[in-house]
Amino acid sequence: MRNVWTIIWRELKTYFVSPLAYILSALWLVLSGYFFALNLYFSREASMRNLLATIIFVFLLLAPLLTMRLLSEEQRMGTLELLLTAPLNDWQVVVGKFLGSLIWYVALVIIPMLYYVVILFVFGQPDIGPLVTGYIGLILMGAACFSIGTFTSALTQNQVVAAVLSMVILIFLWVADSISQVLGSGVLSNVFTYITITRHFNDFFNGVINSTDIIYTLGVVAVSLFLATQALQTRRWR
Numbered sequence: 258m259r260n261v262w263t264i265i266w267r268e269l270k271t272y273f274v275s276p277l278a279y280i281l282s283a284l285w286l287v288l289s290g291y292f293f294a295l296n297l298y299f300s301r302e303a304s305m306r307n308l309l310a311t312i313i314f315v316f317l318l319l320a321p322l323l324t325m326r327l328l329s330e331e332q333r334m335g336t337l338e339l340l341l342t343a344p345l346n347d348w349q350v351v352v353g354k355f356l357g358s359l360i361w362y363v364a365l366v367i368i369p370m371l372y373y374v375v376i377l378f379v380f381g382q383p384d385i386g387p388l389v390t391g392y393i394g395l396i397l398m399g400a401a402c403f404s405i406g407t408f409t410s411a412l413t414q415n416q417v418v419a420a421v422l423s424m425v426i427l428i429f430l431w432v433a434d435s436i437s438q439v440l441g442s443g444v445l446s447n448v449f450t451y452i453t454i455t456r457h458f459n460d461f462f463n464g465v466i467n468s469t470d471i472i473y474t475l476g477v478v479a480v481s482l483f484l485a486t487q488a489l490q491t492r493r494w495r
Contacts, residue, residue: 260345264353265360268327272361281322282365288315293373313398313455317431320399321423323362324406325416327354328485332414347489351482355407362399367392387464394461397474401454402427404481411488430454 272278292315328351370392377383402423409422434456437449450456454477457470 260349261353261356264345264350265357268354268357269361272357275326278323278361278365281319282369285315285319285366286369289370289373313395313458314431316395316398317402317427317454318424320402320427321406321409321420324358324403324423325410325420327358327407328410328489329414329416329419330410333416348482348486351407351411351485351489355404355478355482355485358403358407359400362403363396367395367399370395384464387462390461390464390466393466394458394470397461397471398454398458401474401477401481404478404485408481408485408488411485427454 374383374388377388405426406419406423409426410416410419412422413419430452431454433449434453437446437453440446440449451473457467457473460467460470
């Protein structure tokens with residue numbers, strides 16, 4: 258575990274000195290602030306439920322940009338080989354990179370958004386339940402999206418390619434529910450319905466924590482990080 262924390266710390270230092278990370282964080286806060294104001298204006302409700310459900314679509318587009326450099330940049334600069342020859346396992350590198358990016362996401366994206374909660378309590382009486390579960394849903398959604406980004410960044414040394422691959426996968430998981438409706442009933446239709454990423458976070462925004470949704474998130478993270486580890490291991494045979 259000590260090796261994992263070393264990678265996490267290294268990754269956090271890289272994130273906090275990267276101007277792109279701050280630009281994307283600022284863009285996220287501007288967009289979420291816009292939707293927050295829009296939601297309050299039209300709903301006249303002291304709630305973030307509609308806001309959290311809306312910005313999930315924005316995040317699906319921004320997440321690939323936040324994760325595209327995780328392993329692809331290491332490959333391009335040749336520093337990945339140094340990591341792989343150090344006393345580190347492949348899975349430690351992958352997990353450390355993933356957790357480092359997720360911690361940064363919570364620190365510079367989720368925590369600043371608590372400002373909206375303060376505003377709600379100043380001017381209204383919001384229901385605390387949906388607020389708490391909504392933020393839990395955002396963290397879990399971030400974990401799922403960042404794990405997919407970690408996987409795609411392990412496939413190539415080109416950051417743009419990594420971002421595009423991640424975006425394609427996330428958009429596919431977004432529209433999978435529409436595909437299931439086209440297929441009608443049946444096992445395949447049920448599979449597409451289950452893998453729809455947005456379907457598994459709507460309950461969080463409504464104040465409900467469903468074990469099925471947590472299992473889905475953990476499954477996406479586990480599969481993505483496993484595939485990323487396998488991608489790194491193939492480099493040893495090149």
